[in-house]
Amino acid sequence: MKCPLCGYEFDESELGCEAECPLSTDCQMVCCPHCGFQGIDPNSSAVVGWFQRIRKRLRREGSPEVQNPPGEKHAAVPLSQFPTGHWARVTHLASTRGSRLQRLSALGIAPGSRVRLQQHHPAYVVQVGNLELALDAEIAGEIFVTAEGGNEGVGSRESEVGSRE
Amino acid sequence: MNCHGENNTPDDWPAGESVILVGHPNVGKSVIFGVLTGHYVTVSNYPGTTIEVIRGRVSVDGRTDPIIDTPGVNSLFPISEDERVTQRILLAEPPHIVVQVGDAKNLPRTLMLTLQLAEMEVPFILDLNMADEAQQRGISIDTTQLGQTLGTPVFCTNAVKGEGTAQLVTALETPRRSTLRVSYDPEIEESLLAIAPWLPATHIGARYVGSALLAGDDEIATWVTAARDEEALAQIWQIRDSLQAHYNRPLSYVLNEQRLQFAYRLADQVSRQDSSAGSSWGETLGRWTVHPIGGIPFMLLVLYITYKFVGELGAQTMVDLLETRLFGGLINPWIAGWVHAWIPIPIVQDFLVGPYGLVPMALTYSFAIVLPIVSTFFLVFSFLEDSGYLPRLAVMVNRLFKTMGLNGKAVLPMILGLGCDTMATMTTRILDSRKERLQVTLLLALGVPCSAQLGVILGMIAFLGPRAALIWGGVIIATMLGVGYLSARVIPGRGSDFILELPPIRWPQLSNILVKTLARLEWYLREVVPLFILGTVILFVLDKLTILQLIQRLASPLVVGFLGLPAAATDAFLIGFLRRDYGAAGLFALARAGAMTPDQILVSLVTITLFVPCIANVLIIAKEYGRRTALAMSAFIFPFAFLVGGILHFALRMFA
Numbered sequence: 001m002k003c004p005l006c007g008y009e010f011d012e013s014e015l016g017c018e019a020e021c022p023l024s025t026d027c028q029m030v031c032c033p034h035c036g037f038q039g040i041d042p043n044s045s046a047v048v049g050w051f052q053r054i055r056k057r058l059r060r061e062g063s064p065e066v067q068n069p070p071g072e073k074h075a076a077v078p079l080s081q082f083p084t085g086h087w088a089r090v091t092h093l094a095s096t097r098g099s100r101l102q103r104l105s106a107l108g109i110a111p112g113s114r115v116r117l118q119q120h121h122p123a124y125v126v127q128v129g130n131l132e133l134a135l136d137a138e139i140a141g142e143i144f145v146t147a148e149g150g151n152e153g154v155g156s157r158e159s160e161v162g163s164r165e
Numbered sequence: 166m167n168c169h170g171e172n173n174t175p176d177d178w179p180a181g182e183s184v185i186l187v188g189h190p191n192v193g194k195s196v197i198f199g200v201l202t203g204h205y206v207t208v209s210n211y212p213g214t215t216i217e218v219i220r221g222r223v224s225v226d227g228r229t230d231p232i233i234d235t236p237g238v239n240s241l242f243p244i245s246e247d248e249r250v251t252q253r254i255l256l257a258e259p260p261h262i263v264v265q266v267g268d269a270k271n272l273p274r275t276l277m278l279t280l281q282l283a284e285m286e287v288p289f290i291l292d293l294n295m296a297d298e299a300q301q302r303g304i305s306i307d308t309t310q311l312g313q314t315l316g317t318p319v320f321c322t323n324a325v326k327g328e329g330t331a332q333l334v335t336a337l338e339t340p341r342r343s344t345l346r347v348s349y350d351p352e353i354e355e356s357l358l359a360i361a362p363w364l365p366a367t368h369i370g371a372r373y374v375g376s377a378l379l380a381g382d383d384e385i386a387t388w389v390t391a392a393r394d395e396e397a398l399a400q401i402w403q404i405r406d407s408l409q410a411h412y413n414r415p416l417s418y419v420l421n422e423q424r425l426q427f428a429y430r431l432a433d434q435v436s437r438q439d440s441s442a443g444s445s446w447g448e449t450l451g452r453w454t455v456h457p458i459g460g461i462p463f464m465l466l467v468l469y470i471t472y473k474f475v476g477e478l479g480a481q482t483m484v485d486l487l488e489t490r491l492f493g494g495l496i497n498p499w500i501a502g503w504v505h506a507w508i509p510i511p512i513v514q515d516f517l518v519g520p521y522g523l524v525p526m527a528l529t530y531s532f533a534i535v536l537p538i539v540s541t542f543f544l545v546f547s548f549l550e551d552s553g554y555l556p557r558l559a560v561m562v563n564r565l566f567k568t569m570g571l572n573g574k575a576v577l578p579m580i581l582g583l584g585c586d587t588m589a590t591m592t593t594r595i596l597d598s599r600k601e602r603l604q605v606t607l608l609l610a611l612g613v614p615c616s617a618q619l620g621v622i623l624g625m626i627a628f629l630g631p632r633a634a635l636i637w638g639g640v641i642i643a644t645m646l647g648v649g650y651l652s653a654r655v656i657p658g659r660g661s662d663f664i665l666e667l668p669p670i671r672w673p674q675l676s677n678i679l680v681k682t683l684a685r686l687e688w689y690l691r692e693v694v695p696l697f698i699l700g701t702v703i704l705f706v707l708d709k710l711t712i713l714q715l716i717q718r719l720a721s722p723l724v725v726g727f728l729g730l731p732a733a734a735t736d737a738f739l740i741g742f743l744r745r746d747y748g749a750a751g752l753f754a755l756a757r758a759g760a761m762t763p764d765q766i767l768v769s770l771v772t773i774t775l776f777v778p779c780i781a782n783v784l785i786i787a788k789e790y791g792r793r794t795a796l797a798m799s800a801f802i803f804p805f806a807f808l809v810g811g812i813l814h815f816a817l818r819m820f821a
């Protein structure tokens with residue numbers, strides 16, 4: 001805990017509020033033992049927390065400026081943590097449930113496929129090729145992906161050869 | 166070891182005569198079926214439209230062959246109930262030809278299924294449908310090359326416009342089998358070879374049967390045991406177990422994964438996507454409809470428009486016109502005059518035009534009250550179905566449904582329930598677990614008003630204003646959530662994953678909307694009107710035998726005392742046993758006649774909404790889940806509806 005006035009870092013047990021204060025349990029008042037400041041700790045407010053979560057969420061949803069993914073090229077991250085709007089390549093599925101694996105692969109999600117996360121809320125929406133799928137967060141967390149770089153793997157449109165009409 | 170399976174290849178089997186349509190959900194199979202047979206079958210823009218097998222006739226080579234439209238499948242190793250149906254049809258008898266309808270804009274996924282058909286060694290052609298949407302997204306596919314690789318013809322079609330379908334019909338005449346086989350890991354290939362001798366000789370290829378067994382498909386296993394013996398199956402399981410030891414993932418997945426990767430490679434060779442193609446208005450709108458913030462106003466907008474259209478235009482303007490002016494002002498008095506003048510028998514007069522007579526009750530209710538309401542409702546509903554919005558709604562409500570142990574997918578049958586609970590009960594098959602199917606069936610029977618009833622209710626609510634709308638909606642939703650939550654704890658079993666395909670938003674075709682609306686209206690007239698008449702006859706007889714008065718007296722503590730409604734409302738509940746919407750129409754007539762206070766209308770509305778499901782629905786529940794389940798559900802719902810109504814009555818009195 002940090003005093004909003006003097007910046008002194010202290011422990012919850014050091015709170016300088018009156019012990020007899022009728023509000024002392026569960027109140028949002030902080031009393032700094034260093035400077036004696038008494039005020040509301042914005043971080044303990046449910047409303048503020050809620051507000052900040054929404055703001056964070058919004059920032060994450062619409063973040064086109066984020067350049068291709070954080071981290072190393074080969075470090076696989078769960079799809080749920082991958083930035084929205086970028087193509088990624090599936091490295092592996094971490095699920096152990098047979099039916100889930102079978103269903104995902106039947107819909108085109110398996111190592112090598114290209115996917116793009118479109119949104120987190122109210123459910124995860126993932127684009128696989130030209131197909132849009134809605135998924136639970138839990139499942140999106142089990143699909144591991146890396147940023148798309150180079151032409152390794154199958155299903156890459158750029159690497160393709162062969163004649164066409 | 167004997168070698169049955171080896172010298173009997175599928176080629177030796179006499180060809181069958183039926184044409185079977187298979188394909189992923191929502192790729193246009195039913196539209197193609199319509200084009201080939203010239204008969205309309207229900208087409209909608211969400212997966213799971215076709216739940217029953219549909220049969221028709223198609224002319225091939227001068228003969229007329231049977232043609233079968235099957236429920237959409239994601240794989241021929243089925244996971245859900247409706248996928249089983251399709252697999253069974255393919256296993257049952259050798260087809261003349263299989264037509265795989267696929268989505269041209271999702272070639273790898275389409276090819277996954279093609280590869281399974283190739284391994285089944287059934288003759289087939291591949292129809293890449295929705296060519297228009299593929300083109301719009303800059304996808305080009307070399308069908309000649311794909312056809313050569315597969316060894317079977319490949320076509321591109323735009324089924325709704327009928328483009329390319331003529332070639333398809335010609336191709337039905339020359340069935341050919343595909344020679345393409347997925348190359349699996351060497352270990353898997355070895356196991357497939359080892360399994361082959363233990364398989365019965367059939368029209369289905371050994372590679373398909375073998376890989377289905379490796380994937381642990383129970384149905385195929387029973388099928389093998391029936392055709393061979395326990396011994397063969399034991400050998401096969403042994404081969405499978407030793408293969409499984411090589412992999413740390415279930416074999417069902419390993420096989421799928423390798424097939425998918427094969428499909429990706431194949432798709433890469435024969436197609437190309439020009440990524441510069443911009444996104445269409447449909448895609449942009451599609452994003453908005455599931456947007457965490459934008460999605461909610463959109464949902465409310467859809468509700469509001471529905472309400473305006475059905476609740477105001479249908480239930481007020483049109484009903485006013487028809488009931489008050491046409492029937493009340495012209496038809497009924499005219500018929501009454503005619504009957505009194507020409508039929509001098511009092512009881513017949515009474516039967517036709519008396520207070521419980523056919524004309525003022527059955528005909529007026531069904532044509533002047535319910536018909537205009539359901540027409541407007543079916544129009545909006547068909548529009549929504551075809552637009553592709555419904556699966557997106559599932560995304561928006563997923564969280565809410567999770568509290569009931571369900572997932573967003575369950576909203577599809579519930580919304581369809583607004584059309585007709587009976588049909589929606591059958592659509593519960595798209596849900597993956599029996600527990601979810603039972604839960605949704607119960608919720609449908611309990612609280613989802615069907616079109617006619619909903620329309621009548623909207624009309625009464627429009628009459629009462631927004632406060633009543635909120636209370637009614639709140640009570641119904643809270644009741645459903647509560648019952649859903651409890652049923653999740655009472656019904657054994659587990660829920661399933663939320664993995665739902667979102668079809669693109671499309672501008673619906675006017676002709677399809679009109680055709681569907683007309684088909685539904687016809688259904689309404691044929692199925693519902695006779696029941697209305699039956700209900701009227703029953704009421705008339707009861708009234709004449711003075712049993713009605715007795716029932717009203719007996720039910721008075723419940724209806725008048727507990728619910729605080731006028732005794733006349735008993736009639737409405739009585740006919741509500743036949744159909745809830747008929748009951749609702751009875752209440753509507755009472756309300757319009759000014760026989761109830763606003764609070765009474767509200768209580769009666771809530772009670773009739775939750776009231777016993779209609780007879781057809783009970784029968785369907787009995788068919789799908791057994792008579793005991795159907796009885797148990799009805800036995801729960803009936804007293805429960807009165808309980809909720811009673812509680813609301815007391816709450817309203819307390820706060821008044």
Ligand SMILES: Nc1nc2c(ncn2[C@@H]2O[C@H](COP(=O)(O)OP(=O)(O)OP(=O)(O)O)[C@@H](O)[C@H]2O)c(=O)[nH]1
Nearest residue numbers: 191192193194195196209213214215237295323324
């Ligand atoms: N743009 C376009 N839309 C199509 C085409 N063919 C079908 N559709 C639309 O796709 C949707 C699904 O069509 P259905 O025939 O119901 O699909 P199905 O494969 O029978 O679906 P299930 O019975 O649910 O498995 C409908 O909205 C059709 O109007 C096509 O060639 N182009």
Ligand SMILES: [Zn+2]
Nearest residue numbers: 194195214215
């Ligand atoms: Zn269909």
